Amino acid sequence: MPPSRYLAFDYLDRRTPAPEPPLTLEEVRRELGWALIAAERQTHAEADERN
Structure with a gap:
């Protein structure tokens, strides 16, 4: 039985690194x-x- 989509989303959120903030000017x-x-x-x- 596959995991629920909510468990899959939670798993992907934990595995996906947070994006770095944009560079300052x-x-x-x-x-x-x-x-x-x-x-x-x-x-x-x-x-x-x-001169």
Whole structure:
């Protein structure tokens, strides 16, 4: 006799790992290298001001 569907759902819920929360905006920016882009632009802007 197969288990009830409720027992099957409970089993699958226990076996399925919880999804990870989405990345924060800061983590996305870090992974995309946005800080590096901003730093590079700042360096160029400072160089332009000196010239």
